[in-house]
Amino acid sequence: MLLVGVELKGHEGDFEERQRELAMLVKTAGATVVGQVIQRREKPDAGSYVGEGKVVEIKAKAEELEADTVVFDHDLSPAQVKNLEKGIGMKVLDRTEIILDIFATHARSKQAKLQVEVAQLEYTMPRLRGQWQHLEKIAGARGTSGGMGTRGPGEKQLEVDRRIARDQIVALKRELKEIDTRKTREVKARGENFTVALVGYTNAGKSTLMNRVAHTDVLVEDKLFSTLDTKTHTWKLRGGMKVMASDTVGFIRALPHHLVASFHATLEEVIYADLLLHVVDASARDAVGHIEAVDAVLKKLKCEDKDRLLVFNKLDAVKDRMEYEVLRRRFPGAIEISARMGNGMESLDEEVAGRLDRRLVDISLEVSVADGRLLAYLAENARVTERTLDGEAWRIKARLAPWHASKLQRTGGAPVK
Numbered sequence: 001m002l003l004v005g006v007e008l009k010g011h012e013g014d015f016e017e018r019q020r021e022l023a024m025l026v027k028t029a030g031a032t033v034v035g036q037v038i039q040r041r042e043k044p045d046a047g048s049y050v051g052e053g054k055v056v057e058i059k060a061k062a063e064e065l066e067a068d069t070v071v072f073d074h075d076l077s078p079a080q081v082k083n084l085e086k087g088i089g090m091k092v093l094d095r096t097e098i099i100l101d102i103f104a105t106h107a108r109s110k111q112a113k114l115q116v117e118v119a120q121l122e123y124t125m126p127r128l129r130g131q132w133q134h135l136e137k138i139a140g141a142r143g144t145s146g147g148m149g150t151r152g153p154g155e156k157q158l159e160v161d162r163r164i165a166r167d168q169i170v171a172l173k174r175e176l177k178e179i180d181t182r183k184t185r186e187v188k189a190r191g192e193n194f195t196v197a198l199v200g201y202t203n204a205g206k207s208t209l210m211n212r213v214a215h216t217d218v219l220v221e222d223k224l225f226s227t228l229d230t231k232t233h234t235w236k237l238r239g240g241m242k243v244m245a246s247d248t249v250g251f252i253r254a255l256p257h258h259l260v261a262s263f264h265a266t267l268e269e270v271i272y273a274d275l276l277l278h279v280v281d282a283s284a285r286d287a288v289g290h291i292e293a294v295d296a297v298l299k300k301l302k303c304e305d306k307d308r309l310l311v312f313n314k315l316d317a318v319k320d321r322m323e324y325e326v327l328r329r330r331f332p333g334a335i336e337i338s339a340r341m342g343n344g345m346e347s348l349d350e351e352v353a354g355r356l357d358r359r360l361v362d363i364s365l366e367v368s369v370a371d372g373r374l375l376a377y378l379a380e381n382a383r384v385t386e387r388t389l390d391g392e393a394w395r396i397k398a399r400l401a402p403w404h405a406s407k408l409q410r411t412g413g414a415p416v417k
């Protein structure tokens with residue numbers, strides 16, 4: 001595949017990094033990169049994105065390098081794809097299509113497969129429509145306009161395709177909905193534990209961290225989007241607290257919004273989590289860009305106000321100490337770890353416990369010394385901070401999880417303050 005990148009004015013900074021990322025995406029998708037063409041422009045050309053002169057150059061280069069496909073690092077409109085394919089004489093793909101393709105090959109569970117399929121169909125739909133509108137114009141120009149006679153044969157076929165795609169989306173969504181409802185119920189029913197979701201840019205090391213803290217065996221690969229299914233496991237923090245940790249789908253800059261929409265159910269782990277661990281590959285050249293991209297997706301999920309902890313991972317792989325120091329200063333609250341080597345795990349546990357501790361509720365209550373059951377319950381589930389004997393009753397101050405507090409309140413065991 002031949003890569004094409006256009007450096008638009010005002011986006012110069014991240015251009016090189018984007019090109020590298022596109023190459024990585026193409027490789028992950030299983031194709032080989034034979035070369036690249038770059039261009040600087042003020043703004044995209046409406047017809048062909050790169051302009052006619054550049055199309056000729058791309059064609060020549062693609063032929064010289066014996067490419068069979070040209071990949072653009074930009075989302076192309078249906079019309080642009082059409083013009084480019086005509087001009088270059090080979091298949092043209094954009095970044096979104098590559099990402100969708102990777103998702104399709106990496107999807108394992110029924111849910112992930114359905115989600116990807118919906119996203120793919122929704123992405124192709126407007127393209128079908130684009131061609132249809134185009135043909136409609138041709139039919140009109142032929143002088144067959146007016147009334148029923150306007151429909152050309154090609155148009156009819158596309159209309160049928162479009163209907164099939166639409167019906168398919170409806171059917172897939174119905175099937176998905178059943179799985180989603182069940183999953184949502186599961187996520188919400190997790191109730192009696194704090195939940196922590198590992199979020200972050202793709203390849204940041206989320207699954208590696210998951211394996212480290214929950215002693216699991218999740219697939220870890222130096223590839224993009226290895227994990228498409230969220231899995232939840234128990235994480236025992238040093239200090240005794242048990243939390244549920246979920247590994248999640250990695251994010252990327254300009255994550256196709258069809259994917260965000262159709263993976264909404266999978267991302268519920270994030271939406272309902274008590275704490276988000278934002279895992280960052282601190283050895284990546286564009287770590288700041290990655291952090292911003294993740295923040296943008298979290299915003300789309302309306303999770304920007306959630307309690308978040310920044311975790312700098314791959315400290316063992318940081319090469320440029322100077323550059324890293326700049327990053328470190330910019331995000332002074334970040335915890336530093338190496339999920340692969342197991343460094344920094346104590347401070348991570350401590351910080352997670354501390355963050356979750358803030359979510360505990362303070363209560364004060366009086367318990368009869370004879371109420372062994374309630375005393376045992378408190379001993380098991382609460383952290384008693386004060387206890388004084390007052391005649392036949394204990395005056396107790398304690399901190400406990402919100403669900404325990406509301407349980408006590410429901411059973412009339414204690415007034416919750």
Ligand SMILES: Nc1nc2c(ncn2[C@@H]2O[C@H](COP(=O)(O)OP(=O)(O)OP(=O)(O)O)[C@@H](O)[C@H]2O)c(=O)[nH]1
Nearest residue numbers: 202203204205206207208221225226227250339340
């Ligand atoms: N050097 C180094 N490499 C690491 C570390 N943590 C993870 N990696 C490597 O980074 C790559 C990606 O790790 P994963 O755990 O699969 O990353 P992920 O965030 O789950 O990625 P996706 O599921 O694809 O979004 C793998 O090759 C890991 O071995 C680390 O602390 N140091």
Ligand SMILES: [Mg+2]
Nearest residue numbers: 206207226227
């Ligand atoms: Mg993963």
